[in-house]
Amino acid sequence: MTQPAPPPRTLPAIDPDNRAYWTRGRDGVLAIFKCHSCHAYVHPPVPFCPACDTVAVSPQAVSGRGTVVTFTVNHKQWVPGLPVPYVLALVALEEAPEVRLVANITHCDPAEVTFGMAVEVWFEPAEDLWIPQFRPARSAA
Amino acid sequence: MTRHAEKDTAITGIGMSDVSRGASKSALALTVDAALEAIADAGLTRAEIDGIATWPGERVDGSGFSPVGCASLQDALRLKVNWYAGGREAPGQYGAVFNAIGAIAAGLCRNVLIFRSMYEATARKTAFANSLLRPGERQAGPFAWYAPYYTYAAALQQALFFNLYVHNSGIRPEQVAQIPINQRRNAALNPKAVYRTPITLDDYLASPLIATPLRLYDCDVPCDGAVAIIVSRIDVARTLRNPPVRIEAIGSSMQYRNSWTQLDALDTQAQPKVAEMLWSRTDLKPVDVDIAQLYDGFTYHTLNWLENFGFCDRYGAKDFIEGGRRIALEGDLPVNTGGGALSAGRLHAYGAVHEACTQLWGRGGARQVQGSPQVCATSTAGGPLAGAMLLVRD
Numbered sequence: 001m002t003q004p005a006p007p008p009r010t011l012p013a014i015d016p017d018n019r020a021y022w023t024r025g026r027d028g029v030l031a032i033f034k035c036h037s038c039h040a041y042v043h044p045p046v047p048f049c050p051a052c053d054t055v056a057v058s059p060q061a062v063s064g065r066g067t068v069v070t071f072t073v074n075h076k077q078w079v080p081g082l083p084v085p086y087v088l089a090l091v092a093l094e095e096a097p098e099v100r101l102v103a104n105i106t107h108c109d110p111a112e113v114t115f116g117m118a119v120e121v122w123f124e125p126a127e128d129l130w131i132p133q134f135r136p137a138r139s140a141a
Numbered sequence: 142m143t144r145h146a147e148k149d150t151a152i153t154g155i156g157m158s159d160v161s162r163g164a165s166k167s168a169l170a171l172t173v174d175a176a177l178e179a180i181a182d183a184g185l186t187r188a189e190i191d192g193i194a195t196w197p198g199e200r201v202d203g204s205g206f207s208p209v210g211c212a213s214l215q216d217a218l219r220l221k222v223n224w225y226a227g228g229r230e231a232p233g234q235y236g237a238v239f240n241a242i243g244a245i246a247a248g249l250c251r252n253v254l255i256f257r258s259m260y261e262a263t264a265r266k267t268a269f270a271n272s273l274l275r276p277g278e279r280q281a282g283p284f285a286w287y288a289p290y291y292t293y294a295a296a297l298q299q300a301l302f303f304n305l306y307v308h309n310s311g312i313r314p315e316q317v318a319q320i321p322i323n324q325r326r327n328a329a330l331n332p333k334a335v336y337r338t339p340i341t342l343d344d345y346l347a348s349p350l351i352a353t354p355l356r357l358y359d360c361d362v363p364c365d366g367a368v369a370i371i372v373s374r375i376d377v378a379r380t381l382r383n384p385p386v387r388i389e390a391i392g393s394s395m396q397y398r399n400s401w402t403q404l405d406a407l408d409t410q411a412q413p414k415v416a417e418m419l420w421s422r423t424d425l426k427p428v429d430v431d432i433a434q435l436y437d438g439f440t441y442h443t444l445n446w447l448e449n450f451g452f453c454d455r456y457g458a459k460d461f462i463e464g465g466r467r468i469a470l471e472g473d474l475p476v477n478t479g480g481g482a483l484s485a486g487r488l489h490a491y492g493a494v495h496e497a498c499t500q501l502w503g504r505g506g507a508r509q510v511q512g513s514p515q516v517c518a519t520s521t522a523g524g525p526l527a528g529a530m531l532l533v534r535d
Binding site for chain 2: 013103
């Protein structure tokens with residue numbers, strides 16, 4: 001018996017502000033907007049730093065390490081072929097804990113995901129995009 | 142002293158269509174039923190309605206989420222109005238009421254017809270119409286941040302917040318269960334409720350997990366139905382047939398980041414400053430509230446609002462509702478007395494306003510709260526959306 005193919009992911013529409021976030025994974029880079037003056041991170045990427053009233057912000061590479069702020073284990077098969085259970089999470093970045101990124105937590109049993117769990121980014125290719133995803137961090141350096 | 146404009150308005154009439162898991166009438170027909178009932182209940186005629194408002198405005202996407210807008214209802218009823226508004230960018234579902242308060246304060250209207258229509262039960266029989274995702278389409282706007290991650294329903298976003306709340310508060314499923322159990326008990330006494338068979342703790346614990354910690358019985362019930370209310374200028378209200386249900390205070394603020402991912406506090410959502418605004422506009426205190434119709438798109442919202450309105454401390458809801466007695470019809474603070482959206486149907490906070498007035502006017506029948514309740518707190522919620530009203534019968 002063959003498994004139905006997982007449903008395709010719904011991809012984001014790309015604009016000048018979010019392009020780096022969804023495409024720099026091609027080079028293995030997670031890119032987050034950062035202020036040139038105060039070095040604060042701005043997410044979602046908007047062309048303005050509210051801390052110093054400047055539009056001088058641009059996407060910069062971050063480590064890709066983070067922690068799970070919150071998560072849910074989805075059990076409902078919303079559409080045919082959807083592989084369940086899966087984890088949806090919000091991940092806080094190591095450099096900027098106030099920045100929270102949405103991701104699935106992959107490469108582990110959903111039951112193993114915990115609050116505060118250390119995770120690292122990887123990129124799932126989809127059409128012309130590279131979708132940031134997170135998995136358990138390999139043992140700390 | 143600042144005169145708060147909501148104090149010059151009152152609810153003067155209410156109407157509700159049949160509410161079901163599959164209507165025999167169109168969404169517009171249901172809306173007309175609710176509107177005509179509300180107009181008559183206020184003792185008004187169609188000619189005296191001079192404003193219309195709804196939230197979130199007409200959608201023709203087949204979801205049933207808001208199948209009727211101001212224009213469709215106005216034309217159906219041939220209303221002649223000075224002002225109308227329906228739009229999504231507002232402090233949640235009560236944005237339509239807050240807009241109407243402004244229109245009355247601006248001298249544009251005396252009697253505003255406000256309505257909310259739902260046709261989600263029928264929509265979901267033909268397709269997974271509530272899906273947030275559209276196959277083959279790229280997602281623009283704020284939801285794009287969730288779109289690639291199989292975020293099929295709002296339930297998943299709320300489960301993220303709910304799980305953090307569970308983690309921080311230590312609430313147990315047996316405690317959460319008191320919310321749906323209480324509401325089903327109330328729904329059994331409400332002839333219009335969609336589900337009226339009582340449920341037990343075992344039923345709750347056995348209900349399917351949707352996305353941890355959300356179970357099926359934590360979720361509201363999609364329905365076909367419509368609610369209408371009339372909001373009138375207070376001097377007009379005092380000439381009409383019902384004792385005015387005054388809008389004593391509102392909370393409509395957006396002091397937080399308006400985001401489903403970057404909300405300042407994920408587990409309390411946008412509610413604390415909305416409640417703070419409401420209490421800053423009245424001399425009444427939480428202890429003065431007789432009944433509460435709290436948003437219950439998910440049980441978690443109701444728990445959140447018990448705390449954020451100040452009926453109990455932060456993370457104190459689990460103790461407040463323990464055993465269910467305090468929130469029962471006979472309790473200190475009866476909550477969601479008609480069954481709420483969990484049991485009576487997802488009329489999206491307008492069922493709550495209808496029930497508030499039903500109780501304040503003493504029309505609750507078998508579910509009437511004793512002691513002639515006079516003050517009701519009511520609220521909406523959902524991520525960065527929140528709104529609240531304090532209603533007081535004259």
